Amino acid sequence: MKNQKKLVDLVDILAIKAMELTPGELGLMGDFLAALDECLEATSDPVQKSVLDAVKAAGERMVLADLDDSEENLSKLTRSVVLFQTLFKEESTGRLSSRPEVQEITGIMNEFGIRLNAGSEETEAGSAAGSAHDAEDGPSYCKDGGEKDRQTAEDINDLSFLQDPDLLGDFIAEATEHLDSIEVNILRLEEDNRNREHINSIFRPFHTIKGVAGFLNLMSINRLAHHTENLLDGARNGKLEITEPVIDLILDVVDVLKSMIRNLGTVLERGPDAYEPLDICPLLEQIRAVQEGDTEPVPEVAATVGELLVEQGIATEKDIQDALEIQHKETPKEKLGEILVKQKKAPAKDVAKVLRQQKNRKRKLDVAIKVDLTKLDNMVDLVGELVIVQSLVQQNPYVLSLTDQKLQRDIAQLSRITSALQMNAMSLRMVPISQTFHKMNRLVRDVAKKSGKQVKLKMSGEDTEIDRNMVEAIYDPLVHMIRNAVDHGIELPEDRKKSGKEVTGSIRLRAFQKGGSIIIEIEDDGKGLNREKILEKARSREMIREEDIAAMTDNQIDNLIFLPGFSTANRITDVSGRGVGMDVVRRAIEKLRGKVEIHSTPGKGSVFTMNLPLTLAIIDGIIVRIGPERYIIPTIAVKETLRPGKQDYHTIHGQGQMIKVRQELLPLVRLYELFGITPETTEPAEALMVIVENEGRQRCLMVDDLIGKQEVVIKNLGRYLASINGIAGGTILGDGQVGLIIDIAGIFESSEYSYRAPPPEGSLPDSQPVNAEHI
Numbered sequence: 001m002k003n004q005k006k007l008v009d010l011v012d013i014l015a016i017k018a019m020e021l022t023p024g025e026l027g028l029m030g031d032f033l034a035a036l037d038e039c040l041e042a043t044s045d046p047v048q049k050s051v052l053d054a055v056k057a058a059g060e061r062m063v064l065a066d067l068d069d070s071e072e073n074l075s076k077l078t079r080s081v082v083l084f085q086t087l088f089k090e091e092s093t094g095r096l097s098s099r100p101e102v103q104e105i106t107g108i109m110n111e112f113g114i115r116l117n118a119g120s121e122e123t124e125a126g127s128a129a130g131s132a133h134d135a136e137d138g139p140s141y142c143k144d145g146g147e148k149d150r151q152t153a154e155d156i157n158d159l160s161f162l163q164d165p166d167l168l169g170d171f172i173a174e175a176t177e178h179l180d181s182i183e184v185n186i187l188r189l190e191e192d193n194r195n196r197e198h199i200n201s202i203f204r205p206f207h208t209i210k211g212v213a214g215f216l217n218l219m220s221i222n223r224l225a226h227h228t229e230n231l232l233d234g235a236r237n238g239k240l241e242i243t244e245p246v247i248d249l250i251l252d253v254v255d256v257l258k259s260m261i262r263n264l265g266t267v268l269e270r271g272p273d274a275y276e277p278l279d280i281c282p283l284l285e286q287i288r289a290v291q292e293g294d295t296e297p298v299p300e301v302a303a304t305v306g307e308l309l310v311e312q313g314i315a316t317e318k319d320i321q322d323a324l325e326i327q328h329k330e331t332p333k334e335k336l337g338e339i340l341v342k343q344k345k346a347p348a349k350d351v352a353k354v355l356r357q358q359k360n361r362k363r364k365l366d367v368a369i370k371v372d373l374t375k376l377d378n379m380v381d382l383v384g385e386l387v388i389v390q391s392l393v394q395q396n397p398y399v400l401s402l403t404d405q406k407l408q409r410d411i412a413q414l415s416r417i418t419s420a421l422q423m424n425a426m427s428l429r430m431v432p433i434s435q436t437f438h439k440m441n442r443l444v445r446d447v448a449k450k451s452g453k454q455v456k457l458k459m460s461g462e463d464t465e466i467d468r469n470m471v472e473a474i475y476d477p478l479v480h481m482i483r484n485a486v487d488h489g490i491e492l493p494e495d496r497k498k499s500g501k502e503v504t505g506s507i508r509l510r511a512f513q514k515g516g517s518i519i520i521e522i523e524d525d526g527k528g529l530n531r532e533k534i535l536e537k538a539r540s541r542e543m544i545r546e547e548d549i550a551a552m553t554d555n556q557i558d559n560l561i562f563l564p565g566f567s568t569a570n571r572i573t574d575v576s577g578r579g580v581g582m583d584v585v586r587r588a589i590e591k592l593r594g595k596v597e598i599h600s601t602p603g604k605g606s607v608f609t610m611n612l613p614l615t616l617a618i619i620d621g622i623i624v625r626i627g628p629e630r631y632i633i634p635t636i637a638v639k640e641t642l643r644p645g646k647q648d649y650h651t652i653h654g655q656g657q658m659i660k661v662r663q664e665l666l667p668l669v670r671l672y673e674l675f676g677i678t679p680e681t682t683e684p685a686e687a688l689m690v691i692v693e694n695e696g697r698q699r700c701l702m703v704d705d706l707i708g709k710q711e712v713v714i715k716n717l718g719r720y721l722a723s724i725n726g727i728a729g730g731t732i733l734g735d736g737q738v739g740l741i742i743d744i745a746g747i748f749e750s751s752e753y754s755y756r757a758p759p760p761e762g763s764l765p766d767s768q769p770v771n772a773e774h775i
Contacts, residue, residue, distance in 0.1 A: 178205035193242035384713040434462035461511035489526030529600040
């Protein structure tokens with residue numbers, strides 16, 4: 001009785017949705033089909049199902065434009081629903097199929113060219129049983145090792161997909177995104193293996209890949225995705241329990257599909273000769289073995305209907321093989337999706353859900369277009385030029401001398417508009433960091449499994465946007481730090497238990513914007529850095545001097561892990577111990593004009609922080625003057641500025657010229673010597689020192705004056721000037737002059753071999769060791 005009441009309510013909602021139908025409004029049709037599908041789920045009566053299936057088929061044909069969604073046809077469709085609604089408003093006896101309402105609905109469906117099998121109570125049940133049988137038996141698997149050969153013949157000898165490289169390129173990009181999302185969601189499923197939404201979130205991408213691959217005649221990809229989909233459908237229907245081996249198997253499928261899709265990209269670039277077939281038989285056999293081993297349903301898991309993306313050609317796993325045979329043998333020119341829908345083999349829930357979202361997606365498509373990246377970069381460059389020219393006009397001496405207030409207001413307005421245009425142009429280069437973050441889920445799982453640890457990754461700030469040119473650049477550093485957090489930071493379960501911690505370790509990966517920077521933090525609740533072990537390794541490899549150890553702070557000890565070749569691993573594995581990684585991290589981050597910091601608490605864990613610029617096109621810098629020339633030093637590298645006294649200048653034997661800063665001696669770099677410029681003064685005590693840091697080392701850059709702080713647009717110097725050591729690029733300053741941007745890493749490298757000028761007479765205390773050649 002309760003179920004019947006629910007069905008009556010659902011049919012009432014369906015009738016309301018039917019009355020809202022409007023020609024050309026697919027979104028409303030989507031809502032209608034969604035409500036209809038809920039009715040289908042709520043009823044078990046075969047005649048009711050037959051009627052609803054017929055109405056569904058009519059709606060689907062209107063979606064595919066096989067049936068005109070005119071006012072007349074929509075009125076007939078609405079009439080069918082109203083007639084169906086009356087079946088539940090009156091008490092009745094006898095066969096439902098003999099009711100006049102059903103007979104009238106049958107007549108309407110006949111006008112639509114749809115056959116309604118309401119006369120047989122066995123029809124729908126028999127069909128369902130047949131489908132269930134097909135799903136259990138499944139299509140034939142590899143036999144006699146022929147799958148690899150069939151793959152080659154079907155995928156490459158049929159080159160029809162190469163006729164539309166744009167479509168294939170879109171498939172490659174979308175399939176890669178779908179596989180990334182599968183990796184993320186399957187790890188969530190591992191934590192909650194009976195969560196229906198998690199299962200559906202994995203099922204849907206396989207559905208999509210399978211369907212589009214079928215349209216493109218990529219049958220090996222289609223087949224592997226299809227069988228994996230069958231496997232997941234067993235979990236959705238309560239016939240399969242998601243266990244760790246099942247998770248591993250699906251991840252193996254993802255790896256193989258990624259390889260196949262990457263190879264498609266190579267084929268697209270180089271032609272069919274670049275094709276490298278993969279043998280998918282072992283995976284198909286493993287899938288079959290898992291399916292055959294499932295004999296008992298898993299309790300408390302409700303059976304659901306699969307989602308379908310009609311516009312991408314998705315079909316059910318039970319009927320895909322039949323549709324493929326029809327496509328290849330009977331109607332080779334017809335699309336797979338159209339065949340499946342016409343054969344009434346496409347799940348209504350899938351169609352309904354996609355159509356329900358279609359209106360929102362269509363709205364997004366109306367305001368979103370694809371733009372070639374070269375055009376985008378050119379536009380950003382031109383906006384940068386506009387900013388420079390606007391600044392030149394604004395600071396022109398003649399313009400500044402004018403007292404016309406209206407002109408000044410117009411120039412100020414131009415400045416505001418130009419700044420807003422620049423901000424909007426720069427935002428076009430920004431992409432969410434989520435794609436990079438989500439790849440870390442798989443990494444954490446794999447490394448934890450190899451290390452025998454239990455680790456959970458928690459992420460936040462995935463929507464934080466970063467310059468698209470930086471996304472790939474930060475991937476390797478992020479991988480190194482996440483891997484080290486799992487392998488070195490998180491303890492083994494038994495050790496965590498002894499320490500009073502939860503057995504499962506936690507790694508938090510978060511991103512957020514702070515000022516003009518993007519901050520990425522990797523925090524673990526492990527054992528923290530072992531400073532004694534770090535010192536022991538550094539001492540044994542002669543990375544530090546014994547006399548320096550006593551004066552080292554905790555932070556300085558922690559930073560030793562960034563030295564090249566440093567590793568505290570006791571043994572070499574495929575995870576760590578080779579002495580590469582953290583030095584690569586620091587170099588990669590500093591190459592992006594960023595920096596990485598460590599904060600570690602023994603017994604509680606560590607936090608690694610990456611501080612990155614918001615964009616690579618604009619740099620926040622300090623403008624300094626050396627003689628007549630002006631240079632820009634990246635602000636992120638600047639620690640402080642000071643004017644030393646004569647007593648702070650020293651020359652140390654074997655180390656050269658030094659400036660004493662709070663009891664610490666820092667090497668002096670005379671920039672005028674490196675750049676061949678005549679300075680105002682060569683005396684350090686009369687000049688200004690800018691203390692900069694790179695890879696944990698500090699230097700004092702000697703300049704004549706500090707002009708100010710400014711954001712500048714970076715301009716490439718061209719290929720002829722690209723190799724100048726110590727210069728990263730240039731910019732046009734407000735007065736039209738070119739200012740060179742200093743490359744801190746290059747300056748450090750150049751200063752190692754630069755000529756060290758003699759100190760001024762009497763500046764060196766007698767107690768200091770002296771390099772005779774400089775006196």
